[in-house]
Amino acid sequence: MTRQTLPPTLRFLIAARQAELHSLESLAHTCELVTLISHLVHELQKERGYTNLFLCHPTPERQHILDAQHQSVSTHEADVRTFLDALLTHPIGSDHGRARLFDSIAHALYRLDGLPILRCNILAHRLQPGDASAAFTRLISSLLAVAVETTDAAHDADITRLLAALLNFMQGKELCGQERAYGVLGYTAGRFNPTQKVHMVMLAERQTRCFMQFEALADRQSLQAWQSLDDLHEPVLSLRGMAARTSAEQPVDTGMAALWFDLCTARIDGMHPIECQLTTTLAQRCRQRIEAVSLDLRNHRALLDSMAAHEGSTRPTMLFDVQSRPLDVAPADGIASGMERSILDLLQAQAERIQASDQALDQARTALDERRHIEKAKWILVELHRISEADAHAQLQHEAMRSGRTLTEVAHALLATRNATQG
Amino acid sequence: MTRQTLPPTLRFLIAARQAELHSLESLAHTCELVTLISHLVHELQKERGYTNLFLCHPTPERQHILDAQHQSVSTHEADVRTFLDALLTHPIGSDHGRARLFDSIAHALYRLDGLPILRCNILAHRLQPGDASAAFTRLISSLLAVAVETTDAAHDADITRLLAALLNFMQGKELCGQERAYGVLGYTAGRFNPTQKVHMVMLAERQTRCFMQFEALADRQSLQAWQSLDDLHEPVLSLRGMAARTSAEQPVDTGMAALWFDLCTARIDGMHPIECQLTTTLAQRCRQRIEAVSLDLRNHRALLDSMAAHEGSTRPTMLFDVQSRPLDVAPADGIASGMERSILDLLQAQAERIQASDQALDQARTALDERRHIEKAKWILVELHRISEADAHAQLQHEAMRSGRTLTEVAHALLATRNATQG
Structure with missing residues (x-):
């Protein structure tokens, strides 16, 4: 018996399962985009850091590192752009969510399009370090905004939780990057003014909140990896304290800027594998859920096919109960045949x-x-x-x-x- | 310049608008389904009423009315079924919302499939009036549940408000129908026992809440039509009071059942044109919004085409600002050309x-x-x-x-x- 000949009730029961499967496939696709964005953002964070160092104290070696970093960014930028191009022809999510997502993508692409001229201005020293950092931060924010907008399509509890963990982690890591760049300014000057100190405290507090959310949502493996980073956090915490104690009267050696940068970099680089761990787990969970729901759909269809074949001539009256009873509780009066009972069970099980x-x-x-x-x-x-x-x-x-x-x-x-x- | 040659940023800006348009078209389709359901529910409410009268006091004339009503229901049932069949091949809404919607449809179809055997049992007097009413009520509830599930796709504020007004009105009207059927039982017995009285009060209170919601959300025309129904409400209110005062010692004439039925019917029949007014307004608003968004999309595309053509050789650097400034506020330094400014304006306007x-x-x-x-x-x-x-x-x-x-x-x-x- 082919599917076309199933009665409409059963066809809608199957179509509901198919819609669930599509929803999951769409979510898996979304997770791929978030993964690509996380890699690109990581490289851009590095470029922001190297740019900052270069503008504060330009050396041929630093320019060389910067050139190499441009290449790394370009590779990941190409991946994201290829994915986005395909999105125009094979869109994901609901129409409404897509309008917001596409808007955020337009904004991110607008920022990405500006990278060449930004770099040009940086290499020609036409920008202050703070302004260059701010431009990178805007670009990265626009990419993170795309990642946040993708979550409109997240309708699986387990995957949504992991996605939320990842997004919080990405945001926290970005704040670490901003802190690194901001701190270089103060340490290069030998001291932080009161406004800068307040800003540093805010960046640290926002990190804490993001990582607390991450900790509440992440899987065990990512959590373990995160806890093993404690050695990398400690020195950054000490230098934060030192930054807070600097003043015009008590400046620190400007060589501290490089140390601050290196310690922050070690910490941020240590975070990237956790990001990768999260995206890997996410992809894995998506695959597992899709397999489970596909199998379920096949079984479900086989069951309904056999029911429809078995029921044969009694259709279309087979599906009904005529007694007064609460909702879908099966009748006690024996009017419902075994077959009818099964359909009721199916409807109720699906609803539950x-x-x-x-x-x-x-x-x-x-x-x-x-x-x-x-x-x-x-x-x-x-x-x-x-x-x-x-x-x-x-x-x-x-x-x-x-x-x-x-x-x-x-x-x-x-x-x-x-x-x-x-x- | 064809659309394919537009830079990605502009293509995503257009795609975002297209997604909005699709979302509206999908919503318009949804509203059609709600309209078809409202008609079918209205006919089923009538059938429930006539069935109740027939079972309480069967006459050849009442059986004749009932037969005619079966025909009216069948016509509207066929419309709903045709629409639903098409839904399997051209689905609406997001995948996730669709899973819920399709489940509710499977449930409603299951109930609809049972109509023939239900009627058979009624004509053969194999059911008590209360049980027959309950079966119709379950069927109608399952159809109203489908209408509620369609709202998952409602992402336009104006249309969502009207849809909410309609759904509340449909629910309120259904409670009037339940009250009519329930009241017939009491008036046929000459009195309402304490449990029945509590139930009657609850049905009245739930109506009030639904109609208050409707009043808060509906358009002016529907509201005016609703206010003109006051003359039909009054007698029902009086008979509600009378029902509350009945007792074993002070029964009323059992002929009151027919009067109660007729007064309730006059009120419910008076509500149907308002339901129709709401669905007409809804369809009209959908059309207007779709036309407006289509026009907007055409203009938008023409604008972007001309921008892209104009910009010519300066791409891909045209879109960027390199100065540190809050988010998308246009730069004051004159680096941004008129063209760049326009793109920024577009991005910001769209975001706003x-x-x-x-x-x-x-x-x-x-x-x-x-x-x-x-x-x-x-x-x-x-x-x-x-x-x-x-x-x-x-x-x-x-x-x-x-x-x-x-x-x-x-x-x-x-x-x-x-x-x-x-x-």
């Missing part, structure tokens, strides 16, 4: 499965959605006051500390006020 | 538009999502205690009254507890 997976998903998405809410709230402040993303974040954080609420609560309140005043 | 529409959507979806949360919470109670949907609703409502919270707050609390215990 969806219900359970929805509840698990609700939990897993909380972490993602909180991140998105904070991003949205930041965006409102940027738009409202024409300030930078970092300043917007600082404002949110200040308000959270002032009022004793969490960052998420402050973001929620801001969004609610905004919605209310626009309604 | 999405942001604004997201905020509007958040508001509009609240009504829909609250409805879904209550449905979910009810489902948990049904599953947990093996009770009927109406009893589950009564439990939620009782808890709300007991603790002085809203129904939504109780549903949220229940879902949160459930999530916590499963985590």
Whole structure:
């Protein structure tokens, strides 16, 4: 019996399973994009660091390292661009999510298109180190924004949790990169002014929050790898303390800049394998889930085919119960045949499965959605006051500390006020 | 210049708009399904009513009316089935939403498949009136559940608001139908026992809530039509009062059953044109929005084509700003050419538009999502205690009254507890 001859009820039951499978395949594809972005971001973070060193103290050797790094970035940039090109012809996710995703991609591509002229200006020393860093940071932020937008399609609890762990880790690592670049400025000057000190503290605090989220969501292997990095964290913590104690009266040796850079780099480089571990686990879980759901779909179809064949001449009345009873509880009166009972069981089992997976998903998405809410709230402040993303974040954080609420609560309140005043 | 030769940034900007357009077209398709369901539900509500009358007091005339009503139902059932068949080959919405939608469709089709045998049992008087009503109510609930599941694809604020108004109105009207059938039982007996009285009060209260939601969300025309129904509400309110005052000692004339039925029917029939008004407005808004977005897309594409053609030889460096400045605020240093400025403007305008529409959507979806949360919470109670949907609703409502919270707050609390215990 071919599928076309199944009664509509059974065809929709199968189609529902197929939709689940497609949803997973789409999610796996999404995870690939996030993986490619994480590699590109890693290389761009390196380029930002080398650029900073080069602009602070240009040597032929540093220029050589920078040239080599441009090549590494280009390789990964090409991978991302190839993937994105294919996305235009084979899109992923829902239409609505895609509009947001494609917008964020347009923005990231716009930034990527500017890389050649940025490098040109850097090599010609037409930019201050801080300005060059800021340009890289904007580019990296735009790429991370693409990664965040992909999560709209994440509807599997387990994979969503891992994806949230990865995104938090990527964000935390990016903050380490920003801290490295920012710290080089202060150590090169021999001291940090009060504004710079506040900014350094904020960068450290934001890292802590990201890594706490990561720790709450990550798989065991990634967690173990993360815990083994403690030796690399310690020296960075000491130098943070030293930075906070510098002053015009008590400057430090400007040679500390290179030490700070190297220690931060060792730490960031140590983080990259964890990022890779996370993306590997993610790809693996996607494959496992797809295999499981495919197998399930095949079994399900075989079961329904045999039911439809067996039922034969009694269709179309086979599927109904006529007694008054709560929802889908099977009738006790024997009117329902064994066959009818099976369809009822199937309907109920499927409904329970969806219900359970929805509840698990609700939990897993909380972490993602909180991140998105904070991003949205930041965006409102940027738009409202024409300030930078970092300043917007600082404002949110200040308000959270002032009022004793969490960052998420402050973001929620801001969004609610905004919605209310626009309604 | 053809579209293929546009630089990727611009292609993604266009693709984002196209995705918006597809999302709207999909939503328009969804609204068609809701419209077809509303018609079928209306006819089934009539059949439930006539069935009830027939079973309480069978006459050849009533059987004749019932036969004619079967025909009306069949016509609308065929429309729904044709639409659903097409859905299997041309699906709507996201994969994830589709899995839920298709499950709910499988369930509704299962109930529809049982209609012939149900009618057979009714004509042969093998069912009590209450049991027959309950079977129709289950069928109608399964169809309304399909309508609710379609809203997963609703991502346009204006249309989502109208859709939420329609769904609340449909639910309210269905409760009127249940009240009509339930009242016939009491009036036929000459009195309502205490349990029946509580149930009647609950049905009335649930109607009030649905219609309040409808009033908060509906368009002006539908609201005016609704307000003109006051004359039809009044007599039903009086008979509700009379039902509450009946007792074993003070029964009423059993002829009141026909009067109750006729008054309720007049009210329900008066509601159907409003439902039609809502679906017409909905279809109209969908068309208008699609036209507006299509035009916008054409203009947008023409603009980008001309920009790309104009820009010519300066690509790929045309799109970048290299100065440190907050996010996408245009540079003040004159490095950005007029062309670059335009792309920045486009990116920013698009981001602002999405942001604004997201905020509007958040508001509009609240009504829909609250409805879904209550449905979910009810489902948990049904599953947990093996009770009927109406009893589950009564439990939620009782808890709300007991603790002085809203129904939504109780549903949220229940879902949160459930999530916590499963985590």
